[in-house]
Amino acid sequence: MNPFEITILGCGSALPTTLHNPSSQLVRLNQKLFMIDCGEGTQLQMRKFKTHIGKLHSIFISHLHGDHVFGLPGLISTLDLLGRTGDLNIYAPKEIETFFKPILSYFNPHLSFKINIIALHPDKFETIFENNSIRISSFPLKHRIATCGFLFEEKERPLHIKREMIDFYHIPITQIKAIKEGEDFYLADGTLIPNHTLTFPAAPPRKYAYCSDTAYNPEMIPYIEGVDVLYHEATFAENETVRAHETYHSTAREAAEIAKAAHVKKLIVGHFSSRYQENDILLNEAMSVFTNTELANEGLIIQL
Incomplete structure (x- = not known):
């Protein structure tokens, strides 16, 4: 069976801390390496955890808050220095060009490879990448700005x-x-x-869903129903519910309620607020609703 694994590069939220890096993950599926979000310092995390920068296939940006995208210019520059020649597809809200193109034109006017920006449609579920064996889709989340979740899934294999x-x-x-x-x-x-x-029968197709950042949003449940692993933000504990709702984030308990309602097999919670020096309170609150919950942490590798 081909490897299907997720490496957590960063699972913190907007304010920097010494405990967690901003959001970024790598998904290795069917011999391809995909990145989800690219917070500040992502390329250093790739070096730290000995991932293959040069093998990066595509990048998926959930939304245009800095803690999910500020690492992108540096990563692109490094790929250029490494002599990449193959196209790089970046799936992101269309507004990324306003942020990204001026930086590229100033610092990397003569890139060794072509960047293709594929605009996401954050108001609907859609397939955004597909080949003979895998399918990647985006779906709407509920945040302060247009935000997408992502679903990575194997296709049904023959008998x-x-x-x-x-x-x-x-x-x-x-x-x-x-x-x-x-x-x-x-x-x-x-x-x-x-x-x-x-x-x-062949082994059932494996599925991974990524949901960050989002307020509590039961409307996403049909998109993530029955996935093997769900990564869901858990920025706050229950005593910060008012703050969570004001900022369109979730509590750990709310993340667990989504996991339970969607009948997922395993929940990983992340995107932790900088106010928490340790995250056991979040884990305990999530596990009180959904037992098979694990805290994200930099360097964690999840095997499906």
């Missing part, structure tokens, strides 16, 4: 054919693809061999 059935029924190679796609097999005398006798 596995049983090797012993190939030998027993002398199934020709030309028929194997059709059987994997669900067709029955007929012997030379016309006898039908049903597909379920010849095959067994």
Whole structure:
């Protein structure tokens, strides 16, 4: 099975601290490396955790608050210094060009590679990247400015054919693809061999959802239903609920309520407010609602 893993590079919120870096994650899926958000210092975190900067496939920016995007100019400059030649796709709200283009034109007027800005539509669910084996979608979150969550998912894989059935029924190679796609097999005398006798199911497709930043928002539940891992912001504890609602963020308990309602398998909470010197209060509040919860931390690798 191909690796599907998430590396947390930063899980703090807007104010810098010595405990956490601003938001950024790497998703390694089907031999491709994707980045979600790019807060200040992201490229240093990539070096620290020995990730392959040069193998970065695409970048997904959830929204245009600084703690999610200020690391982007430095990362682009480093990719240029490393001699990247392949295109880099950046999926982001369309307003990113107002911020990004003047910086690029001043500091990197002659990039060694092309940057393609693909505008997100933060008011709807849509597929934004797809190939034969994976699909990446964006969906609306509820924040002070236009913000997207992201869903990374494997596509359904074909059935596995049983090797012993190939030998027993002398199934020709030309028929194997059709059987994997669900067709029955007929012997030379016309006898039908049903597909379920010849095959067994592939492992269920794995799914990862990223939700940061957002107020408590049950409308997102259909988009994240049943995912293997949900990353959901938990900026505040319950005693700061008023502040959370004012700033369109979530409490740890609210993140857990979303996870429970969406029947996810595992919850990772992050985007911690700088007011917390340790995050056990957030973990405990989330676990009181959804037991299978874990705190994000820089360097954490989540295997799906």
